[in-house]
Amino acid sequence: MPSTDLPAEEAFVAFFAGAEPTLRRALIAAYGPTGREAAADALAYGWEHWERVGSMHDPIGYLYRVGQSRMRWYRRRPRAVAPPDPAPEPHLDPGLDTALAKLTRPQRVAVVLCHGFGLTHREVAALLGVAPSTVQNHVERGIAKLRSRLEVSEDA
Secondary structure: OOOOOOOHHHHHHHHHHHHHHHHHHHHHHHHHHHHHHHHHHHHHHHHHOHHHHOOOOOHHHHHHHHHHHHHHHHHHOOOOOOOOOOOOOOOOOOOHHHHHHOOOHHHHHHHHHHHHOOOOHHHHHHHHOOOHHHHHHHHHHHHHHHHHHHOOOOOO
């Protein structure tokens, strides 16, 4: 149990010096390299709630459980979108940049992410925080405007 004779900041610094290596090693052993981030988050939580955590019988054990909770968050965290495979550059219409610039921002973003980078409507919806049907509407309307401006038929 941490000493209560010291001011809060000094008590936490003393606790941190002894607890950090143990907590970090335990979380790394349990979860691999990401355990280091969970340990840092748990210790930050300990500092923010030091008044309560410092008076606990087993603050390291408690912070270990906080670190375990953070690991669940790290595992649910969305992964970065992988870049598309490099492919030979297709022929692009010289007016495409101008036509894209004339689309509304949501339409341009949806068209470029779906058709330019090959993301699904669901992936784009998750990135933008909208419904997949909204992305579909933006893509359909954007493509229709691009076809009209570039004078391209659906068959081409």
